[in-house]
Structures are given as structure tokens and as C-alpha cells.
Amino acid sequence: MTRFPFRFDPTYRLPALVFGIVPATAWVEVDDQELRARFGPWSLRTPRSNISSATETGGFSFVKTAGPAHLSFTDRGVTFATNGARAVCVQFHSPVRAIDPTGRIRHPGATFTVADPPALLAALEER
Template sequence: MSHDGETQRFGFAFEDRYRPLLGLLGIRPGTCELTVDDDLLRVRFGRWLVLSPRRNVAGAELSGPYSPLKGIGVRVSLADRGLTFGSDTRQGVCIRFHRPVSGGEPLGVLRHPALTVTVEEPARLAGLLASR
């Protein structure tokens, strides 16, 4: 697990069949990364960015598989305003927040109570975020 002060990095898992579509949006392995340390959770997904104090993370669970319509790209759920940064339909991590975060649109008006990410090593991320 995490050592105090150490930044943990997670790349996003990319399903080959969705790479061309995601690439048109600027979403590529080189433009996507989740980092977490003792103070901050930072998620970059192409031009989209979510920042949250680590203490704002309420929990994290494994989720998936997803349908391509619900799991690929940047998506805001109409049901609960949850945000998805998806590049793979197999498995991801749903991160819940105490206070909703911005990141789904450029003005930061819409707030999201949860963020689903399709990172590599989803079980490691869920365990890391649940360990606090």
C-alpha cells in the first residue's frame, strides 16, 4: 500500500477497439493518469480534470463491466450526476466523495458525488482509497 508522502500513480486501461474514438477527444494513455497521495486525488482524462482533497474521498468500490454507451468517454449520469472517465468496459473503480467535485464541464458548475475511472490495477486503487 501507500507509504506516507509517496504518490501512487495509475494509468488508464484502454480497450483497443475504443482507442480511435477516444483519441479524437484527446484521450490517450499519455494524457490520462490518476495520482493519489496523502493530501490529494488528481485525475486527468484528456482535457478533463478532477481534483479533490484526499480527506474528501468517502470510499471506493470495484464496478463493471459496463456497456460502451455508459462506460466509454466522459459521461455524466442523469440519475445521480456521477461522472465517468472511461476507456475500458471490463472493470473500474467508483470513487465516492463527501462533498461533490467538479470536472465534467469547463465552468465547474455541475458537481459530482462520485467518479468512476477505468484505471489499470483497479483492485489496487480501490484498496488504497478504502485504506483510510
């Protein structure tokens, strides 16, 4: 299992803290079987076989990403962000639960602002 911590931009720290998002509660883990992510009180878990693609992205606005997990109303994707600069966007074959504990809202993709996006991408590409 490899754990990827989030990179916290100083301007994101206080909005994240309000929701219990601190370095100890913000990470992505990848092993041979699963992708797991925690973002304060929110979590996501899916088999690696459910991952259809992963790409690096970035350039997010503070207003759309700071604070809690964010739901995209355009595509129902979920964003776990602690900076606006760089992230990994993961697409799933079957939508997953994350933002809604009841599972009614499912996400076809998730974005994670980990400290080392290329390393997470490499881990996801390993089979």
C-alpha cells in the same frame, strides 16, 4: 504519489483519441493529501478527506462509456472510461468539479477504468 494508468480496450482507443484521451493523458494519482485524475481535457481534483467510499465495479456498455467523459443524468456522477470491464467508483462527501469547467455541474462520484483497480482501492484505503 502513485500514478494509476487507465487500461485501454482496443475498441475504446479510437473514440478516446478523438477527444485527446491517450495513455499519456489518462491517469489517476493518489498521494497523502489528494486524489487527482486526468482524462484528456477533463480533470478532477479533491482532498483525500473528501472521499467517502471506493468500490470496484464494472460491466459497462460501450455506448454509455466510450469516448469523452460521461455524465450520469441519474446521479450526476462522472465516468472516465477506456474499457467496460472493470473500474473503481469513488464517492465524495462534497461533490467535485470535473466535466464542466465552470463548476456548475458537480459530481457526487467518479468512476475510473484504471488498469489495476485493486491497487487503486488499496491506495485509497491507506491513510
